[in-house]
Amino acid sequence: MKPLDYYNTLRPDQRNAYAIAAGTTLKYLRAHVFRGGGPTRTPSNRLIVGLAKASNGHVTLDEAIDYFLVRPIHQLVFEAKHKK
Structure with missing residues (x-):
């Protein structure tokens, strides 16, 4: 599921509890991560992991990375394995 x-x-x-469990504040999530026009900032790696963990299995780490990063994790892994 997308974050x-x-x-x-x-x-x-529940949103406030989710934010706290992920290591941030609800104000930050609303202003920069889950705002109507899309994220204004790419969350830190730590926050991406925190959002996945705090979802209690609803959002996998791969899904969170794919959602927030321009190049999905699968593409990065492929490129790393096939780098000349």
């Missing part, structure tokens, strides 16, 4: 889709399933009180 934004998971976030949108949460009630307001």
Whole structure:
């Protein structure tokens, strides 16, 4: 599941708990990560991992990386393995 889709399933009180469990604040998530026009910032690696873990299995780490990073993790792994 995409991180934004998971976030949108949460009630307001659950969103705050999710933010705290991920290692950030709800204000930061609203302003920079899950805002209406798309993210204003790419979350740090630490926050991407935190968002995946805090979802309790609803968002995998691969899904979070694919959602937030321009080049999906699968492409990066492929390129690393086939780099000349």
